[in-house]
Amino acid sequence: MSTAPIDQETLSFRRPSGIRTAKNSLAWVYVVLAAVLAVIPLVWVLYTVISQGYRLILTSSWWLQSQRGITPRREGGGAYHAIVGTVEIGLICAAIAVPLGVLGAIFLIEYARGTRAARAVSFMVDILSGIPSIVAALFIYALFITIFGFGRSVFAVGCALVLLMLPVVLRSTEEMLKLVPDSLREASYALGVPRWKTILQVVIPTAFGGISTGVVLGLARVMGETAPLLILVSYAVGINFSPFAATMGALPTMINSGRDQAPTMPGYERVWAAALTLIIIVMFLNLLARGIARATKLKEK
Amino acid sequence: MSATEIGKTGTRAADTDPQDREAAVQGARSDPTQSPAQVHESRAVAMPVPSVRAARGAPVLDPAVAGSATTAAPQDRTSVSPAPGTGTGSADKRSGVKLAKISRTGDRVFGFLAAGSGVVIVALVLFVGIFLLALALPSLLANQDNFLTSRNWIVAGDQLRFGIAGLLWTTVLSSVLAMVMAVPVAVGVALFLTQYSPRRVAGPLSFVVDLLAAVPSIIFGLWGLTVLGPFLSPAGSWISEKLGFIPLFSASIDPRSSVFVASVVLAIMILPIVTAISRDVFSQTPRDHIEAALSLGATRWEVIRTSVLPYGRSGVISASMLGLGRALGETVAVLIILSQAAPGADFTPSIFAGGETFASKIANNASEFDSPSKTGAYIAAGLVLFVVTFIVNAIARMIADRGSAKA
Numbered sequence: 001m002s003t004a005p006i007d008q009e010t011l012s013f014r015r016p017s018g019i020r021t022a023k024n025s026l027a028w029v030y031v032v033l034a035a036v037l038a039v040i041p042l043v044w045v046l047y048t049v050i051s052q053g054y055r056l057i058l059t060s061s062w063w064l065q066s067q068r069g070i071t072p073r074r075e076g077g078g079a080y081h082a083i084v085g086t087v088e089i090g091l092i093c094a095a096i097a098v099p100l101g102v103l104g105a106i107f108l109i110e111y112a113r114g115t116r117a118a119r120a121v122s123f124m125v126d127i128l129s130g131i132p133s134i135v136a137a138l139f140i141y142a143l144f145i146t147i148f149g150f151g152r153s154v155f156a157v158g159c160a161l162v163l164l165m166l167p168v169v170l171r172s173t174e175e176m177l178k179l180v181p182d183s184l185r186e187a188s189y190a191l192g193v194p195r196w197k198t199i200l201q202v203v204i205p206t207a208f209g210g211i212s213t214g215v216v217l218g219l220a221r222v223m224g225e226t227a228p229l230l231i232l233v234s235y236a237v238g239i240n241f242s243p244f245a246a247t248m249g250a251l252p253t254m255i256n257s258g259r260d261q262a263p264t265m266p267g268y269e270r271v272w273a274a275a276l277t278l279i280i281i282v283m284f285l286n287l288l289a290r291g292i293a294r295a296t297k298l299k300e301k
Numbered sequence: 302m303s304a305t306e307i308g309k310t311g312t313r314a315a316d317t318d319p320q321d322r323e324a325a326v327q328g329a330r331s332d333p334t335q336s337p338a339q340v341h342e343s344r345a346v347a348m349p350v351p352s353v354r355a356a357r358g359a360p361v362l363d364p365a366v367a368g369s370a371t372t373a374a375p376q377d378r379t380s381v382s383p384a385p386g387t388g389t390g391s392a393d394k395r396s397g398v399k400l401a402k403i404s405r406t407g408d409r410v411f412g413f414l415a416a417g418s419g420v421v422i423v424a425l426v427l428f429v430g431i432f433l434l435a436l437a438l439p440s441l442l443a444n445q446d447n448f449l450t451s452r453n454w455i456v457a458g459d460q461l462r463f464g465i466a467g468l469l470w471t472t473v474l475s476s477v478l479a480m481v482m483a484v485p486v487a488v489g490v491a492l493f494l495t496q497y498s499p500r501r502v503a504g505p506l507s508f509v510v511d512l513l514a515a516v517p518s519i520i521f522g523l524w525g526l527t528v529l530g531p532f533l534s535p536a537g538s539w540i541s542e543k544l545g546f547i548p549l550f551s552a553s554i555d556p557r558s559s560v561f562v563a564s565v566v567l568a569i570m571i572l573p574i575v576t577a578i579s580r581d582v583f584s585q586t587p588r589d590h591i592e593a594a595l596s597l598g599a600t601r602w603e604v605i606r607t608s609v610l611p612y613g614r615s616g617v618i619s620a621s622m623l624g625l626g627r628a629l630g631e632t633v634a635v636l637i638i639l640s641q642a643a644p645g646a647d648f649t650p651s652i653f654a655g656g657e658t659f660a661s662k663i664a665n666n667a668s669e670f671d672s673p674s675k676t677g678a679y680i681a682a683g684l685v686l687f688v689v690t691f692i693v694n695a696i697a698r699m700i701a702d703r704g705s706a707k708a
Contacts, residue, residue, distance in 0.1 A: 031489045038572060
């Protein structure tokens, strides 16, 4: 059998043909454009908020005074009451969500790995991470206010936010526990250390960095939430520390209550300053989470 | 006792040879849970246990193995410690070792707490559905209109007349539009990050996209209303002028607070989620596939089309569904941007009209939750939103699971 003659057309060592090169370049243009487009919103939003709000947050009264007795037509006052509220709500939420989330992750990884119970819990966590904040707020409203007959309260907001923070904490803890090498657990068991002590003194400390990253990220998420605040607590212009009061200021509701004002009013500038304050808090938490993650990175084996 | 210390102890104990161990057993009298100062003693006590277990043909000490056996976990756990059992007992007599009794109370309490939190999580999700349904039912039964097809929302007074047709339309329209806008950009960014850009650019760009997810939604809403709305309104007016004969694009009174603007803001908000998941999927494309395509002379785009995109398809679809779920439930940004139609105004399906989504309707009227029947109507709307997001998320998860099973 003679070898088939090589077709000069099909076997060519030239560069790709014109159409293929054109498509390739077009794809390059497309992804670069997409990348540029993705950067624009953040820059634009940050520019808007900073340029409109920077003046007020540079004053000391912004951080030390509340809005009590200050009408939209008057200058002055600060966001102290709202910052206190935002931080307090975040802490209430974390106090419930962190133990629940960490224990839930321990259950998934250390106790029920691969079982049907773990799959059920894992599925529910997925559902929980998809629940809209307004539905979480309605659920707490239904439970606390309609069924139990309590009034609206800061505590209820914290409980509603637990539903949003829990999946963040649980998933990041779970990922970290998966990374803890089994040799550490085996070594501990081999020394006769009971399982709960192994988890508390070997597994958790090893995974601590990742867990705190998840906690901080979860905090950043819930502190920016507005919907539960709208439904479960009324906005107050004065300072309030009680978690069971029906009114409390918070940065998102401070923005929401003032957003209808005319742009010429002093109150309008305070809206943007509150937005900038909220962004600063949330961005700080995000950077903190990133820093913790980088500093305590577990090496995968 | 820190993790590394225990790790060291473990390896050293494993290295010990039998004679050495025998000798050490003679001196060992301490509780194995002691501090690393007593490493030499504790390793000796620890060592006989695995060998005994291995001799009985029981599973070796591997938490992963122990955990995967569904019901045997508790029994396995006890055998991990030096139990005063078969082989260990004789060893005790021989060497005079006294093994401390270890209380299992701590284990039981801790296991109970862990399992309890699992139960709480499952119960929470079930309760959300149950409570919303329980409180919505009376209002749904008293409703005079068809809940699914009516566009009325009369919840004050004795006669309840409400339906979700208008809400459902605006919610789905804005979210689908947001998804359609966000996914192509997100896929482009993910491809850029994984296939095109050098590491020096990819890191900061990922960071910027991730930070976008951190911006609170109320700030997006404020920005969308005051900055983006006026910016987009000429484009909106132009489209509705040229294509206004199609009902979907018919003109509206206030182009600055239309569904279109809300969709753009929603697209920006879901961009980080879709990008992050797509990026992870694309970066897992097997090196072999890419190199095989390259060796056949494929251009970079052809590599992406023949190996990266097919591999990541299920991941991208699942990411888009997750983004859609997030857009469906977004409250405050939509609430701020969308203008509500005047009461009694005709319904317009246009993307340049205002309207209300489930979430914005509920949030907007939160201060009016005074009578149970009224609250029930809003809770019914919330229930529909819960069910819709549940379905969308479940589909996303199913697609992701099927994709990962195939890979």
